[in-house]
Amino acid sequence: MSYTPPPEVLENYARVLVDFALGGGAGVQPGEVVLVIANERAKPLYVELTRAVLRAGAHVIGDYRPDENSDYNLARDFFELASDAQLDYFPAHYRRGLVDELDHMVAVIADTDLHSLEGVPPERIMRRSASMKPWMDWRTEKENSGRFSWTLGLYGTAAMAAEAGMSEEQYWEQIVHACFLDHADPIARWRDVNAQITDYKDRLNALEIDHLHVQGDDVDLIVSLGESRQWVGGSGRNIPSFEIFTSPDWRGTEGWIYFNQPLYRYGNVVKGVRLEFQEGRVVDASAEQNEDVIREMIATENADKVGEFSLTDSRFSRITRFMAETLYDENVGGPFGNTHIALGNAYHDCFAGDPATLSESEWERLGFNNSSVHTDIVSTSDRTVTATLRDGATRVIYEGGRFNL
Numbered sequence: 454m455s456y457t458p459p460p461e462v463l464e465n466y467a468r469v470l471v472d473f474a475l476g477g478g479a480g481v482q483p484g485e486v487v488l489v490i491a492n493e494r495a496k497p498l499y500v501e502l503t504r505a506v507l508r509a510g511a512h513v514i515g516d517y518r519p520d521e522n523s524d525y526n527l528a529r530d531f532f533e534l535a536s537d538a539q540l541d542y543f544p545a546h547y548r549r550g551l552v553d554e555l556d557h558m559v560a561v562i563a564d565t566d567l568h569s570l571e572g573v574p575p576e577r578i579m580r581r582s583a584s585m586k587p588w589m590d591w592r593t594e595k596e597n598s599g600r601f602s603w604t605l606g607l608y609g610t611a612a613m614a615a616e617a618g619m620s621e622e623q624y625w626e627q628i629v630h631a632c633f634l635d636h637a638d639p640i641a642r643w644r645d646v647n648a649q650i651t652d653y654k655d656r657l658n659a660l661e662i663d664h665l666h667v668q669g670d671d672v673d674l675i676v677s678l679g680e681s682r683q684w685v686g687g688s689g690r691n692i693p694s695f696e697i698f699t700s701p702d703w704r705g706t707e708g709w710i711y712f713n714q715p716l717y718r719y720g721n722v723v724k725g726v727r728l729e730f731q732e733g734r735v736v737d738a739s740a741e742q743n744e745d746v747i748r749e750m751i752a753t754e755n756a757d758k759v760g761e762f763s764l765t766d767s768r769f770s771r772i773t774r775f776m777a778e779t780l781y782d783e784n785v786g787g788p789f790g791n792t793h794i795a796l797g798n799a800y801h802d803c804f805a806g807d808p809a810t811l812s813e814s815e816w817e818r819l820g821f822n823n824s825s826v827h828t829d830i831v832s833t834s835d836r837t838v839t840a841t842l843r844d845g846a847t848r849v850i851y852e853g854g855r856f857n858l
Contacts (some may be wrong), residue, residue: 520565710725718828794829
């Protein structure tokens, strides 16, 4: 029998997601509209999320989806049966209306088959992803104007626990601990942690960094921050989130980097990814497992450029084990924290100004990447990050898994 967390844990979880994470820490307000997305296995949390939205006086639009397993796999069915026209189809009127209607979106990750698309030609997956890009662009535009927020949460499943080498109870222990769900007031605890993250973020933003040099046994990478950049973190987007990140000017990425953590993406597991950059673009990509997936992804328009650079301080994160899910693995603590980059789309809130004022051409001029892909790839190995400031001075800002600010 599958494990279900105690009701008080699920109620705390829903409160954190609805009353804290959405609205950038302010929570949902009366009269607002919230899209709640979850699969069958996450039904207990889906119910609690719906209740939390209603208690806040807001309105629910539900998106409840079937699980994928050996008997029923709609995602695989689609990619095996769809014509090119079906791969390219985008329900523009429906999605546009949904974006216009929504104030918030909360989605629950609850994978019941992490290998559901293995063997599907990666180019078909990438083609479908590209067709759905307007859905992401419209939400980003509304978010830039301060009228939309979103968050992600994780509901542990037997499949995810097994992939991570844990029982479901052990897996849920990580979730409970990471999200402060074992605290009497988890929202207050999140606000305390976010205050600490904000302090470090502000220190980074005060440095006026020109570029970073990331060094270690498995990395030698230059990342240029670019004009009008800021570091962000502690916003409530994603629960849990302990990282501090920015979206650099993609044109200033040079060198190479290896990732020691598996990437679970597009229904596949990719291991041992190594990327080499020249003049901001990936010029060589390899992987020890499912290399064709990473190569096809990079072949997608602008997915060969960096959209995010992120550091996690081991002192902030309460995640201590590999979870086989990027939401957690990109926030893992452990002895050396983690370093990760995302290939593909940049985050507009990393612009040091009002993102609603910029045109598409201005985003391009500033080197904010624009892509249908945003794929985080993580390493937990020991790295040293040295900042070169705009006045030419250098300073080590991160070493031994901790910020040095």
